[in-house]
Amino acid sequence: MPPLVDPVPGGNPGDLARAHALAHELSAQGVRGIVLAFVDTAGICRVKTVPWQGLQPAVAWGVGMSPVFDTFLANDSIVRTDVLGSPDGDLRLVPDLDRLVVLAGQPGWAWAPVDRVTQEGERHPGCSRTFLRRVVADAEDRHGITFKAGIEIEWTLGRAAAPADEFAPATSGPAYSAARQTELSDYTADLLAAFEKQEVAVAQLHPEYAPGQFELSTDALDPVAAADQSVLVRQTIRAVSQKYGLRASFAPAVAERGVGNGGHLHLSLWRRGVNLHAGGDARYGMTAAAESFIAGLLAHLPALTAVTAPSPASYLRLRPAQWAGVYTAWGRETRETGIRVVTGTTGHQSHEANLEVKPVDLAANPYLALGCVIAAGLDGLASAAPLPEEVTDDPGRLVPDEAVARGVRRLPTSLAHAVDEFREDEVLRTALGPVLADAVVAVREGETAAVAGLDEAGVAAAYRWKY
Structure with a gap:
């Protein structure tokens, strides 16, 4: 079982070289894009995608996405809490290379779950995947x-x-x-x-x-x-x-x-x-x-x-x-x-x-x-x-x-x-x-x-x- 580790800015040791090699392997298999997936509070799977060349930068610094999705409803309306739901701020989606998969049902695509971290590289308190990892x-x-x-x-x-x-x-x-x-x-x-x-x-x-x-x-x-x-x-x-x-x-x-x-x-x-x-x-x-x-x-x-x-x-x-x-x-x-x-x-x-x-x-x-x-x-x-x-x-x-x-x-x-x-x-x-x-x-x-x-x-x- 892979170790349960949090992502860090610049990647954990070896991640960048691994991402570089994986990206070229994906390209050789006909993969053109990578789905970066997380699940919001309402239970909806939200995604961003990057071309295969974007895997290494995504591992290093993440892909931007607003924290507002923590308070999205299933119908895409937005509610608010004291700290969530405003148009302010940004998070980084960091793919987990251990879970990256070429999608057999979607030729040309690979898929990976992400952790969400702040722009300063800290754990986002609304990231449900990080929450589960910490409980375990x-x-x-x-x-x-x-x-x-x-x-x-x-x-x-x-x-x-x-x-x-x-x-x-x-x-x-x-x-x-x-x-x-x-x-x-x-x-x-x-x-x-x-x-x-x-x-x-x-x-x-x-x-x-x-x-x-x-x-x-x-x-x-x-x-x-x-x-x-x-x-x-x-x-x-x-x-x-x-x-x-x-x-x-x-x-x-x-x-x-x-x-x-x-x-x-x-x-x-x-x-x-x-x-x-x-x-x-x-x-x-x-x-x-x-x-x-x-x-x-x-x-x-x-x-x-x-x-x-x-x-x-x-x-x-x-x-x-x-x-x-x-x-x-x-x-x-x-x-x-x-x-x-x-x-x-x-x-x-x-x-x-x-x-x-x-x-x-x-x-x-x-x-x-x-x-x-x-x-x-x-x-x-x-x-x-x-x-x-x-x-x-x-x-x-x-x-x-x-x-x-x-x-x-x-x-x-x-x-x-x-x-x-x-x-x-x-x-x-x-x-x-x-x-x-x-x-x-x-x-x-x-x-x-x-x-x-x-x-x-x-x-x-x-x-x-x-x-």
């Missing part, structure tokens, strides 16, 4: 804990020939059906070929539940690489879909009713090469540390939804009986609880066991989502928080008194409610720092105001093609 490094320094993470990618395919604001499912076959897989067999084969060329290890690719919906899962990586990969995978899916006359939506809901697109997070804790979710003395082979980490997640889950389900459209998806995990409960392989414990099959638990955070969708900035999930879990770990009793079957079936007694709460039913919970959560706000925390609140409040007065169909339409 702190976990190892303070607790000796490292992580493996994966982000499920669900998307819905519409026909590009349909009117621009409408959704016409690209498939007619039933959920998980061979018929649907066959309908888009060439498309999915080309996706797999593109990921293979980009060295993205795909674990599964299959038709999902909703009309036109598919899901892809990849092998687990360190959290920063997992977030990078989530962004890269979506870039690739968009490009290959377009070639087939298809339009890919990663929005939480493309329609006001039905199962939406999730972005479930899988996470496992490791210490000295040992998976803490297997081989322990606690329930289902978990260690005490793994249990306390889950307890921390449950305690902060209502506030976490402001980060993991950040769009008004997210709350069209976060409904009971849709396997979206809308309760502060956990269970082994229980898909209606907010946290699903995955033990793995017999003989494979030591590397397969993990936890799944379910109330997450792909409107979320993956760096913010993973960083806040880790911060919440570490809060439980640090206090040795006890894990409540497991909930089996559907938590929604609990009578109110029993739910209260067992600490089972319904998660926020609106983005405004989630923001209220987030405002009161000092652990998450402290982990993010005041600049990022205030940006989260301002952007979420801006999104809420942007759809005021719309019915559910209007909310779905407003975000259908934004992500």
Whole structure:
């Protein structure tokens, strides 16, 4: 795993020579331009591009971009905080050479995630990638804990020939059906070929539940690489879909009713090469540390939804009986609880066991989502928080008194409610720092105001093609 290091003015030792050599290798492969990508607070991937000759200067001094994007909304309106949202200032986008990839789905282009630094070369406090890197490094320094993470990618395919604001499912076959897989067999084969060329290890690719919906899962990586990969995978899916006359939506809901697109997070804790979710003395082979980490997640889950389900459209998806995990409960392989414990099959638990955070969708900035999930879990770990009793079957079936007694709460039913919970959560706000925390609140409040007065169909339409 590459070391987690911050970029510095002029590049870290060896970066400039490496960038020079890489640029010429890219040119020899037919690459003409490089996409420099980051994800803003609203969950939108924003980019700048440079020709291949611009890679070395970008590594040395970055590429300019305004800090105003920290307070952009999904509709490109701008909100403000005390320090963000003005027309003043500039930042530098610095590409990570360890993650640079030639895009198989976009001939002539390469791609790299960026860190955002100030013109003085300091870490920008609004850079979500830097935030996640710091959370991961702190976990190892303070607790000796490292992580493996994966982000499920669900998307819905519409026909590009349909009117621009409408959704016409690209498939007619039933959920998980061979018929649907066959309908888009060439498309999915080309996706797999593109990921293979980009060295993205795909674990599964299959038709999902909703009309036109598919899901892809990849092998687990360190959290920063997992977030990078989530962004890269979506870039690739968009490009290959377009070639087939298809339009890919990663929005939480493309329609006001039905199962939406999730972005479930899988996470496992490791210490000295040992998976803490297997081989322990606690329930289902978990260690005490793994249990306390889950307890921390449950305690902060209502506030976490402001980060993991950040769009008004997210709350069209976060409904009971849709396997979206809308309760502060956990269970082994229980898909209606907010946290699903995955033990793995017999003989494979030591590397397969993990936890799944379910109330997450792909409107979320993956760096913010993973960083806040880790911060919440570490809060439980640090206090040795006890894990409540497991909930089996559907938590929604609990009578109110029993739910209260067992600490089972319904998660926020609106983005405004989630923001209220987030405002009161000092652990998450402290982990993010005041600049990022205030940006989260301002952007979420801006999104809420942007759809005021719309019915559910209007909310779905407003975000259908934004992500």
